[in-house]
Amino acid sequence: xxxxxxxxxxxxxxxxxxxxxxxxxxxxxxxxxxxxxxxxxxxxxxxxxxxxxxxxxxxxxxxxxxxxxxxxxxxxxxxxxxxxxxxxxxxxxxxxxxxxxxxxxxxxxxxxxxxxxxxxxxxxxxxxxxxxxxxxxxxxxxxxxxxxxxxxxxxxxxxxxxxxxxxxxxxxxxxxxxxxxxxxxxxxxxxxxxxxxxx
Amino acid sequence: xxxxxxxxxxxxxxxxxxxxxxxxxxxxxxxxxxxxxxxxxxxxxxxxxxxxxxxxxxxxxxxxxxxxxxxxxxxxxxxxxxxxxxxxxxxxxxxxxxxxxxxxxxxxxxxxxxxxxxxxxxxxxxxxxxxxxxxxxxxxxxxxxxxxxxxxxxxxxxxxxxxxxxxxxxxxxxxxxxxxxxxxxxxxxxxxxxxxxxxxxx
Amino acid sequence: xxxxxxxxxxxxxxxxxxxxxxxxxxxxxxxxxxxxxxxxxxxxxxxxxxxxxxxxxxxxxxxxxxxxxxxxxxxxxxxxxxxxxxxxxxxxxxxxxxxxxxxxxxxxxxxxxxxxxxxxxxxxxxxxxxxxxxxxxxxxxxxxxxxxxxxxxxxxxxxxxxxxxxxxxxxxxxxxxxxxxxxxxxxxxxxxxxxxxxxxxxxxxxxxxxxxxxxxxxxxxxxxxxxxxxxxxxxxxxxxxxxxxxxxxxxxxxxxxxxxxxxxxxxxxxxxxxxxxxxxxxxxxxxxxxxxxxxxxxxxxxxxxxxxxxxxxxxxx
Numbered sequence: 001x002x003x004x005x006x007x008x009x010x011x012x013x014x015x016x017x018x019x020x021x022x023x024x025x026x027x028x029x030x031x032x033x034x035x036x037x038x039x040x041x042x043x044x045x046x047x048x049x050x051x052x053x054x055x056x057x058x059x060x061x062x063x064x065x066x067x068x069x070x071x072x073x074x075x076x077x078x079x080x081x082x083x084x085x086x087x088x089x090x091x092x093x094x095x096x097x098x099x100x101x102x103x104x105x106x107x108x109x110x111x112x113x114x115x116x117x118x119x120x121x122x123x124x125x126x127x128x129x130x131x132x133x134x135x136x137x138x139x140x141x142x143x144x145x146x147x148x149x150x151x152x153x154x155x156x157x158x159x160x161x162x163x164x165x166x167x168x169x170x171x172x173x174x175x176x177x178x179x180x181x182x183x184x185x186x187x188x189x190x191x192x193x194x195x196x197x198x199x
Numbered sequence: 200x201x202x203x204x205x206x207x208x209x210x211x212x213x214x215x216x217x218x219x220x221x222x223x224x225x226x227x228x229x230x231x232x233x234x235x236x237x238x239x240x241x242x243x244x245x246x247x248x249x250x251x252x253x254x255x256x257x258x259x260x261x262x263x264x265x266x267x268x269x270x271x272x273x274x275x276x277x278x279x280x281x282x283x284x285x286x287x288x289x290x291x292x293x294x295x296x297x298x299x300x301x302x303x304x305x306x307x308x309x310x311x312x313x314x315x316x317x318x319x320x321x322x323x324x325x326x327x328x329x330x331x332x333x334x335x336x337x338x339x340x341x342x343x344x345x346x347x348x349x350x351x352x353x354x355x356x357x358x359x360x361x362x363x364x365x366x367x368x369x370x371x372x373x374x375x376x377x378x379x380x381x382x383x384x385x386x387x388x389x390x391x392x393x394x395x396x397x398x399x400x401x
Numbered sequence: 402x403x404x405x406x407x408x409x410x411x412x413x414x415x416x417x418x419x420x421x422x423x424x425x426x427x428x429x430x431x432x433x434x435x436x437x438x439x440x441x442x443x444x445x446x447x448x449x450x451x452x453x454x455x456x457x458x459x460x461x462x463x464x465x466x467x468x469x470x471x472x473x474x475x476x477x478x479x480x481x482x483x484x485x486x487x488x489x490x491x492x493x494x495x496x497x498x499x500x501x502x503x504x505x506x507x508x509x510x511x512x513x514x515x516x517x518x519x520x521x522x523x524x525x526x527x528x529x530x531x532x533x534x535x536x537x538x539x540x541x542x543x544x545x546x547x548x549x550x551x552x553x554x555x556x557x558x559x560x561x562x563x564x565x566x567x568x569x570x571x572x573x574x575x576x577x578x579x580x581x582x583x584x585x586x587x588x589x590x591x592x593x594x595x596x597x598x599x600x601x602x603x604x605x606x607x608x609x610x611x612x613x614x615x616x617x618x619x620x621x622x623x624x625x626x627x628x629x630x631x632x633x634x635x636x637x638x639x640x641x642x643x644x645x646x647x648x649x650x651x652x653x654x655x656x657x658x659x660x661x662x663x664x665x666x667x668x669x670x671x672x673x674x675x676x677x678x679x680x681x682x683x684x685x686x687x688x689x690x691x692x693x694x695x696x697x698x699x700x701x702x703x704x705x706x707x708x709x710x711x712x713x714x715x716x717x718x
Binding site: 025026028029032033072073076077080081083084087088103106107109110111112115177178179180181182183185186187189190193194 | 382387
């Protein structure tokens with residue numbers, strides 16, 4: 001019973017209290033570049049969850065046999081391998097999405113969240129908690145980019161997932177441009193700061 | 200290797216497709232180190248250094264190892280390992296040769312390794328200057344140029360930002376916006392200004 | 402909370418009376434240009450001006466109320482920002498454009514930074530670029546002067562020159578027309594005559610100095626003359642100065658105290674930078690007008706300029 005509770009905690013912390021995007025503020029590069037549409041965010045989110053869970057799994061499994069001095073390069077190889085797998089899978093089955101994600105697909109390797117969880121959690125914890133940590137953080141990240149993408153796509157094009165939603169206003173194209181991304185994230189950070197203060 | 204392409208690469212890397220304000224590569228160090236001008240300067244030098252040299256090394260590895268062996272799909276893994284190893288090596292050399300330089304650059308080097316900007320520019324070089332697995336004319340020169348000026352663009356944005364943030368610390372920014380949120384607002388307004396370079400053509 | 406010793410030299414505009422006087426004087430000096438704009442483009446322009454000023458004032462009042470700070474709308478700075486936002490708009494835009502613009506200018510570009518004296522970027526220009534990028538269709542549709550109710554749309558002389566390579570006679574305009582403001586353009590930027598008169602008053606009252614406008618206009622003119630589209634040293638400088646928003650920008654926007662450098666040297670550097678960037682953007686980029694972008698970019702450099710060009714501390718060698 002206690003074990004299950006702990007696992008649940010590892011899972012939910014990634015979504016709320018320690019949300020990697022809004023609280024720890026990591027993995028910003030894709031957060032701003034990818035979120036021009038919900039579809040992209042969905043694709044990226046799934047890719048990141050996949051890499052996070054599996055790399056956490058592997059790193060946690062080998063944590064006792066990896067020499068400390070070369071652990072970073074080892075982690076990188078593990079993470080990069082799973083990223084390559086995702087890259088190849090996506091290029092094969094979802095080539096349009098792969099094209100839209102562009103360089104941010106291979107860049108998942110250097111997404112601070114993944115290395116951050118490897119260093120900060122997986123290398124010190126057992127396999128099962130590490131999996132849940134990866135799931136939670138991945139989901140937290142995905143929810144964050146889905147939120148940002150939803151806002152940007154809606155305000156910027158009046159559509160969601162490519163389909164026109166009720167438009168009472170003229171879409172403000174700046175939101176699908178870089179300044180709009182930065183503005184959206186800045187304002188959301190304010191919002192979450194306020195919620196954290198009060199919650 | 201003509202002048203026009205050279206100039207376009209420079210203008211593109213520094214202004215039109217600025218790595219931070221346009222492509223959003225290198226945001227973590229950008230936000231982390233931009234609170235003060237001095238560390239920002241040191242970080243910038245390290246970034247220019249790593250980006251340029253990584254461009255050189257990864258181009259060579261791609262051209263003479265990955266391409267001939269037909270394993271270009273391993274580019275991500277190979278590049279990141281090459282960059283990490285290489286930066287580790289450089290860090291050791293600097294530590295040995297000049298303690299002063301190490302103190303300025305050294306602590307930032309490992310930070311940059313796992314930075315989207317460096318891997319980003321090396322991948323960008325391949326995408327831009329290799330067509331159908333063949334290097335275009337002047338590919339090596341352009342790649343190195345692109346790496347160097349991507350670093351310059353990074354530096355420009357970082358220096359401006361650190362100047363602004365240092366001044367903002369003396370401000371009475373509303374606590375809701377303090378530190379990170381206002382940094383994003385600032386970046387957003389900077390980005391608005393830089394959008395003026397869109398559609399640049401000679 | 403340790404005491405914050407503010408050892409800085411920013412213009413801490415603490416004196417409310419002098420701020421009030423400055424802001425309202427600038428406001429007054431800008432009015433003739435606005436009247437000319439309304440005269441050329443009709444009552445809708447007047448509506449836009451009112452909506453813009455009103456939104457700016459209300460936004461500032463509400464934010465200051467929510468922040469439990471003193472409400473300072475009577476100091477005229479919000480009104481001035483509102484006026485400038487309107488002056489940067491095409492007279493044909495829908496009524497909600499100045500609302501969004503003024504809101505953005507006050508809430509994001511000014512109040513988020515802490516209010517008067519603390520913004521880094523010129524609020525009116527931030528708003529203008531934000532609007533331009535958000536609704537390019539509305540922001541780049543202009544009308545002919547004296548169109549009456551059934552407005553006749555027209556591209557601005559700057560666009561006609563850049564895109565269609567027309568010269569003044571093709572456009573059916575003369576330099577005098579440009580000087581008086583009889584051309585398509587933004588509400589407050591066309592009437593060069595009235596803008597210059599207002600600027601002269603401000604210069605006379607020492608509210609602004611010549612450093613920024615002069616360095617801005619000189620550097621821009623020189624580059625335009627030398628590197629024009631029609632060949633080296635063949636640039637039509639008069640045309641470049643009388644079209645677009647460079648007069649409005651150089652005298653009334655770039656000179657904003659808070660977002661421009663403190664020292665004389667700094668001001669000149671700032672002005673030259675603005676001139677250089679305006680020229681580059683006008684000449685090479687996709688946009689016909691570069692004034693707004695260039696001032697915003699130079700605004701970003703101001704903290705650096707001021708840091709490395711500190712005024713001499715009294716007593717130091």
